Amino acid sequence: MMSKRFVSELVAGDAVDDVFLLAERNVAHKKDGNPFLNVTLADRTGQVKGVVWDQVERILAAAAEGDFVHVRAQVGEYRGNLQLVVKDMAGVPADQVDAADFLAATTRDVTKMMDRLQEMTGRMQDPHLAALFALFWQDADFVSDFMRAPAAKMMHHAYIGGLLEHTLSMAVLAEMVGSHYSGVDRDMLLAGVILHDVGKLRELEYTSRIDYTDQGRLLSHIVIGLAMLDEKLKQVPDFPETKAHLLKHMLVSHHGERAFGSPEPPKTIEAVLLNYIDEIDSRVNSIREFVAKDTSEGNWTSYHRLLERHLYKK
Amino acid sequence: MMSKRFVSELVAGDAVDDVFLLAERNVAHKKDGNPFLNVTLADRTGQVKGVVWDQVERILAAAAEGDFVHVRAQVGEYRGNLQLVVKDMAGVPADQVDAADFLAATTRDVTKMMDRLQEMTGRMQDPHLAALFALFWQDADFVSDFMRAPAAKMMHHAYIGGLLEHTLSMAVLAEMVGSHYSGVDRDMLLAGVILHDVGKLRELEYTSRIDYTDQGRLLSHIVIGLAMLDEKLKQVPDFPETKAHLLKHMLVSHHGERAFGSPEPPKTIEAVLLNYIDEIDSRVNSIREFVAKDTSEGNWTSYHRLLERHLYKK
Amino acid sequence: MMSKRFVSELVAGDAVDDVFLLAERNVAHKKDGNPFLNVTLADRTGQVKGVVWDQVERILAAAAEGDFVHVRAQVGEYRGNLQLVVKDMAGVPADQVDAADFLAATTRDVTKMMDRLQEMTGRMQDPHLAALFALFWQDADFVSDFMRAPAAKMMHHAYIGGLLEHTLSMAVLAEMVGSHYSGVDRDMLLAGVILHDVGKLRELEYTSRIDYTDQGRLLSHIVIGLAMLDEKLKQVPDFPETKAHLLKHMLVSHHGERAFGSPEPPKTIEAVLLNYIDEIDSRVNSIREFVAKDTSEGNWTSYHRLLERHLYKK
Amino acid sequence: MMSKRFVSELVAGDAVDDVFLLAERNVAHKKDGNPFLNVTLADRTGQVKGVVWDQVERILAAAAEGDFVHVRAQVGEYRGNLQLVVKDMAGVPADQVDAADFLAATTRDVTKMMDRLQEMTGRMQDPHLAALFALFWQDADFVSDFMRAPAAKMMHHAYIGGLLEHTLSMAVLAEMVGSHYSGVDRDMLLAGVILHDVGKLRELEYTSRIDYTDQGRLLSHIVIGLAMLDEKLKQVPDFPETKAHLLKHMLVSHHGERAFGSPEPPKTIEAVLLNYIDEIDSRVNSIREFVAKDTSEGNWTSYHRLLERHLYKK
Amino acid sequence: MMSKRFVSELVAGDAVDDVFLLAERNVAHKKDGNPFLNVTLADRTGQVKGVVWDQVERILAAAAEGDFVHVRAQVGEYRGNLQLVVKDMAGVPADQVDAADFLAATTRDVTKMMDRLQEMTGRMQDPHLAALFALFWQDADFVSDFMRAPAAKMMHHAYIGGLLEHTLSMAVLAEMVGSHYSGVDRDMLLAGVILHDVGKLRELEYTSRIDYTDQGRLLSHIVIGLAMLDEKLKQVPDFPETKAHLLKHMLVSHHGERAFGSPEPPKTIEAVLLNYIDEIDSRVNSIREFVAKDTSEGNWTSYHRLLERHLYKK
Amino acid sequence: MMSKRFVSELVAGDAVDDVFLLAERNVAHKKDGNPFLNVTLADRTGQVKGVVWDQVERILAAAAEGDFVHVRAQVGEYRGNLQLVVKDMAGVPADQVDAADFLAATTRDVTKMMDRLQEMTGRMQDPHLAALFALFWQDADFVSDFMRAPAAKMMHHAYIGGLLEHTLSMAVLAEMVGSHYSGVDRDMLLAGVILHDVGKLRELEYTSRIDYTDQGRLLSHIVIGLAMLDEKLKQVPDFPETKAHLLKHMLVSHHGERAFGSPEPPKTIEAVLLNYIDEIDSRVNSIREFVAKDTSEGNWTSYHRLLERHLYKK
Numbered sequence A, B, C, D, E, F: 001m002m003s004k005r006f007v008s009e010l011v012a013g014d015a016v017d018d019v020f021l022l023a024e025r026n027v028a029h030k031k032d033g034n035p036f037l038n039v040t041l042a043d044r045t046g047q048v049k050g051v052v053w054d055q056v057e058r059i060l061a062a063a064a065e066g067d068f069v070h071v072r073a074q075v076g077e078y079r080g081n082l083q084l085v086v087k088d089m090a091g092v093p094a095d096q097v098d099a100a101d102f103l104a105a106t107t108r109d110v111t112k113m114m115d116r117l118q119e120m121t122g123r124m125q126d127p128h129l130a131a132l133f134a135l136f137w138q139d140a141d142f143v144s145d146f147m148r149a150p151a152a153k154m155m156h157h158a159y160i161g162g163l164l165e166h167t168l169s170m171a172v173l174a175e176m177v178g179s180h181y182s183g184v185d186r187d188m189l190l191a192g193v194i195l196h197d198v199g200k201l202r203e204l205e206y207t208s209r210i211d212y213t214d215q216g217r218l219l220s221h222i223v224i225g226l227a228m229l230d231e232k233l234k235q236v237p238d239f240p241e242t243k244a245h246l247l248k249h250m251l252v253s254h255h256g257e258r259a260f261g262s263p264e265p266p267k268t269i270e271a272v273l274l275n276y277i278d279e280i281d282s283r284v285n286s287i288r289e290f291v292a293k294d295t296s297e298g299n300w301t302s303y304h305r306l307l308e309r310h311l312y313k314k
Helices: A056-062 A110-122 A127-138 A140-146 A160-181 A185-193 A216-235 A241-254 A269-293 B057-060 B110-122 B129-137 B140-147 B164-178 B186-194 B214-233 B241-253 B269-293 C055-060 C110-122 C125-139 C142-148 C162-179 C186-195 C214-232 C241-251 C270-293 D058-064 D111-124 D128-136 D140-146 D164-178 D188-193 D214-233 D241-252 D269-293 E056-063 E108-124 E127-138 E140-146 E162-180 E188-197 E214-233 E242-254 E267-295 F054-064 F110-122 F127-138 F140-144 F164-178 F184-196 F214-233 F241-252 F269-293
Strands: A013-027 A033-044 A046-052 A068-078 A080-094 B015-029 B035-043 B046-052 B068-078 B081-092 C015-029 C034-045 C048-054 C068-078 C081-092 D015-029 D037-041 D047-050 D068-078 D081-092 E015-029 E035-043 E045-054 E068-078 E081-092 F014-030 F035-043 F044-054 F070-076 F081-092
Touching: A013 A080, A013 B269, A033 A056, A033 A080, A033 E108, A046 A068, A046 F127, A056 A068, A068 B015, A068 E267, A080 B035, A080 C068, A110 A127, A110 A160, A110 A185, A110 B140, A110 E242, A127 A140, A127 E242, A160 B164, A185 A216, A185 A241, A185 A269, A185 D015, A185 D269, A216 C214, A216 E045, A241 A269, A241 B046, A241 F070, A269 D241, B015 B057, B015 B081, B015 B241, B015 C270, B035 B057, B035 B081, B046 C241, B057 B081, B081 D047, B110 B129, B129 B186, B129 B241, B164 B186, B164 B269, B164 E267, B186 B269, B186 C055, B214 B241, B214 C186, B214 D214, B214 D241, B269 E068, C015 C055, C015 C081, C015 D214, C015 F081, C034 C055, C034 C081, C034 E242, C048 C068, C048 D164, C055 C081, C110 C125, C110 C186, C125 C142, C142 D047, C142 E056, C162 C270, C162 E267, C162 F164, C186 C241, C186 C270, C241 C270, D015 D081, D015 E068, D037 D058, D037 D081, D047 D068, D047 D140, D111 D128, D111 F070, D128 D140, D128 D214, D128 D241, D164 D188, D164 E162, D188 D241, D269 E267, E015 E056, E015 E081, E015 F110, E015 F164, E035 E056, E035 E081, E035 F184, E045 E068, E056 E081, E056 F110, E068 E188, E108 E127, E108 E162, E108 E188, E127 E140, E127 E188, E127 E214, E127 E242, E162 F140, E188 E242, E188 E267, E214 E242, E214 F241, E242 E267, E242 F214, F014 F081, F035 F054, F035 F081, F044 F070, F044 F241, F054 F081, F110 F127, F110 F164, F110 F184, F127 F140, F127 F241, F184 F241, F184 F269, F214 F241
Parallel strands: A046 A080, B046 B081, C048 C081, D047 D081, E045 E081, F044 F081
Antiparallel strands: A013 A033, A013 A068, A033 A046, A068 A080, B015 B035, B015 B068, B035 B046, B068 B081, C015 C034, C015 C068, C034 C048, C068 C081, D015 D037, D015 D068, D037 D047, D068 D081, E015 E035, E015 E068, E035 E045, E068 E081, F014 F035, F014 F070, F035 F044, F070 F081
């Protein structure tokens, strides 16, 4: 594991000899017709542009976008910004870098969070749903991915472990709200909460950076999650068909409206509650993160483009 | 207190001698130029049309729209519907009828609900908010109206005591959700929950039927509620100005978006939570009532025009 | 197979002794507390209301909504409309009625249409897609359902065989449009066309009437179709993962926008073309049917609520 | 009163010794852990960035955002833009600067405009409205604020005295339009025009720059204006309740639609006219200002983002 | 000119021998296969359904939809509504009926209104616009149509002479508003006002009823009006091209937004004012007519579907 | 015809002596009060800023925005970007430059495309439409413009000859789709396709750059095209009025909805098909061009703002 100097620490004039993520790479051509590379190098603290003038073919072959790269370069300035003039660049296996240098992560203990979630499904009364979750938790790859996946690329819980943090928070809320109203099928609500975003395990990649996968962009996490659920459902003996439809409906409708990507809107009380609980937890987290990062003086954050308002900071 | 025969029980050929609400009244003219009246009579079970051929002036003077009236009539049919041919109609003081015959009411104990709410404000830590609610609860007219008011004309909790039922349910949710997230000002959230709809005490009338008042249609319950709050705020010694603005913001923004009638969207975490808690409780109640009244055979309700979907009944 | 008198032929005073579809059924109560039934009876030509005063329990047990029923009744009038006073009603097995009396059907030869479609997939160059369709066509239940299913409940091609008619018409268009532009993967486009609506085989029921199934309302035909496709994909040896994602994307995106129920919008040229070809064929068919049924004198149809315009009839 | 060199006149290499508005201020940290300041300095002609490397604590204490500051600095360049390296910065009392150096103002005579407005209310026939305005005009603080307030932060009449200019222009239009249609209550219309935006006196601050106040962002000028009106209404003896509701309705509905922040849409002819007169005057002013500032050659302005069009300049 | 008994006066049992407008006509078939007619007969006071059992072919040939017809019939009842059993029906030339029995008309003096308008164009300073209007006023057919045309089928000024009334009212407003703001080209504004809706002369037919023409539905009054204007523009010697474009822009943009049918939004100050003046005058007239026709007791009209509100009646 | 050095080839330090398009020009003032010019110079490969310090008046007089200019200058840098310090600048007649250096053009043979289109109209059965197109093709100016015009400024087919390329592609599609459905008037459809965008010949200018004309912005290509069609229609003897309305309707409605600038939506089957064929061809071309220009590594293009998605590149 190499030591690491961060993008935010670079100063013009420095010599660089360190590992970064090769976030972007474009081939351009010099006047003499020879190729050169424009690259973007990144880590947890930001990104910086660079150029590769020489040995382009060898370096092109050495690493692809999304790879970690060991970079030797000189820090200069171009048109008012820092620019690395890269002398050499070589791929570095992912297991030789500290992922935490490149991806932010939850500050909470993921093992404890996973234990808590499993303890909650362990108390389910419904035998079919209980059996279903037993299967999910026995799937080591699934559990391991679930302990790493972020909940989004940018909007909320956009960090390693974010999906688990978001899911557990929702599960706790679901127990509260579900018990507040009579006639709510609490096992169904809890099952919907835990599974609503499992498609994100494959919609997103989160090895060296958080980004969409091809299947993520082509299919959406709702559709991917439904296929993951279908796979497990087939292994539960005698899972009642109607219950399967109602459970899938939780995933199908959890965005609340067609305009937000749900093929059908919520039509059961459990699906209605799932949608609200998801909205509350996402909104609270996204506001908190926005306020935490805001650096404006005074009582107000800068303008939040998505929410179309300034937020009061107190 | 007179005994009462209900609209739903009328049969062509019957003679009627009973009290109804005069829901609507229009003057029309016969060919000979003389006036006659088209009336709509109502009670808790529905409404029926009627005509008054004779003694129109005397009857016009005897009662206005919204009054209770003692009606003597014959039940006939006109163009395929029941129609009362009214022989006589006289106003009846509201205190001589059993309001429960005309307006549906909550099935829950309003005194207990009010006690519970006051117990919750009694536990507030914030001295100014505590003082504010002490003032509200000392206002006997306010308390008495709050124990009667519906939460809406039609949408949800549209019955006597509905506002209190809705408010208390939200208050319980608020305690849960407010304690789930760190950094929430629970007293502010509770205060916002209790006051968010107080404008409905004057936006609606609910003596003999639930309908909008003139000021309700001209000003909206948000604006009315703010004035009611302002009145009390002035009586609390040294209520901090910023806290007053933040509390008013709870009322101002509780519909969540300008398009739903809020002059500003929620900009504090407490206002964001208030908006969601209000939506959850209204939506759950409105779906429950819709499902309860639905008479379709099978698993689905008839089409819900506002929600634009059929609902699954299980 | 019994002979059949149609709803459109009923006249007040007639005695009825015939088979209808029991389209709707509600239990109500007489003043004496005893139950009676309000029913709606239907066939291809329309529907008529009826009441069952006696032997309610026996008749309730005899047939459910959606069943065919042999009805003995007297035609009367109630509040200006025909009403059957039903004396007896008994279930009739679906195989004893002529479905054509109850459901409109395509006027085209379904076997020929299916042959044509299979001939088109037989010419596919792509070995995996060819193998996939070989599997589909070997599935006798699938083929048989595909030859019966309507394309919609009301909007377009809403008749037995309508889905096949719609699909074949789109396939022919797809060959034209796909060959007009260079670089279009014609096998992928054709595959998308044929599979885009297969979820309707389970989203709708079309034995005795066209209506949504429970899973149809809970999941949508997009989600159901994806699961049907997944099942077959698993049986094709070595179906490339990327190709599977691209094919599923055709189904996922065929409504063109999230607001119309597609979790993702079209992101490949083939998916873009599929969406337009679907829109053209649905729109042309729905306009044609609307114009054909229109009875207004003059050059214009009555107002088309969905399209929000009158149509010129020439 | 100090002399003033403007931001638009600064050149790299200059020494600066002048008064600016401290528009923004953020604390950052050097590598050695010591703090430094990023500041934005502004006047009527624009703004410029700066840094404070030394004596940060003292300078932090000397002035806050929104204060006027006397700045000693050297003009340099950083990443292609001018940057002041600030040596010293000290607060300057607002009464020692010429506000006109910092805020644009109406070119019209505010005293004459106020006289004209008061003369118009002096001719009111309605005794209660006349009494109400007498009270407003006797409130010296109100009058003085009304003579300074802008009508907006950016959209239209965004300069000192802009609200009065806008209000008077609307009042003149109101007299014309109100007399064109029979049955318009001209006093009510005039009253609505004059009071519709009074909430802006507190929604905005306009001492050293135009910006929203905390209560402005939390409550909106509609809600603030209603409270200001309420305060005065209570002092008019026997102001009829219905008239008060109708007058408040003018303020409540003057944005025309809920989506634009009005809790209720206009429901009286006077409220309908107020909304249109407001729109006309705002639109004409905003287009005029946009055209006046536009520097494109040819017949067209640059693209107007809010109106989503280019405007013809003639 | 025959005397007239109105639809509103018909009573079951009457014999009818009078002139009506044949508003709608559909051919249906009896069980024996013979045709019969369903007709709708109308006049200023309403409409009534009828059937023609006999001599269908002769009667079909005698009159078409939109014709005036002399009807001999018996008034009966069918399914709760009045129904004429028509014995004979014969076409009546339009010049033999009093159009006022069939179409409502303005209560104002159309000659005086036209004189006023021509007097206003007579004062134009712009020689080309003055010449253009001279041409329009010399076109007797144009003037005669302009004195009869309604401004709409239903929305506002929907009566004979309504377009002239609307146009004149707007012209007076235009003079006021145009003189209020400096730099407005008043002749251009007046020209736009007078011509903005001239396409309605051909978009609508208003001989026996107000309805859309074929070209009205195919082209819209904006497009028709532009062609009418083009025709006249070609006859004005040396009409400057730019001025022609600016004048046409007034027509093109007068609906204010693309969503309301304007191919381009207003881009000159005159076009902006025209749009507002049109909206004010249409809105005021439509509200007035709605309030005037409203028969509800109390302070509020029934619900106005288009404006989505109740209106206060005072 | 001068040789040409392109903007993309400029390097700081170069001396420039070449022809560019003067894309933009603004007069500013130096501290001494003397004017200087900021200019933007452009060609097919991009644009570069420049300043003119001396002889401003002479140079101002020498050329206007949109002119070609011969520039003598020194390439420098300002705030991180290249900047030309212009020593001299003189207008160059358009016929002395190679337009292809300044405007991209179709890669297809425009003469062959025009021949193909004329061959298609030559096969029309409808004598009036055939006569109409004979007139259009005899109009040498029209044909010559049609062979040069782009289809848009930016969206799709935004290059010389683009309109013809787009129109021909649509015509071929129209023949396919029109023959697929029975009852389509193919001549009418083809006529609509060819004429739908002819207004672009005057809506856009495309001599030295593609931009909107004044009449284009004031009237829209729909309105301009209708006037061009009207002119020709008047010259066809006995062109039936109804057919003229139906043909104009094709132009009027080809954007599909009012919100997209069509005064009326499509109301005939031919107009419906025209709208879809236009959408398909525009969308396919715009996606192709976007993908072709995209330089991102991997399977996806950068974000397409208008389509609001990334596109899959395969």
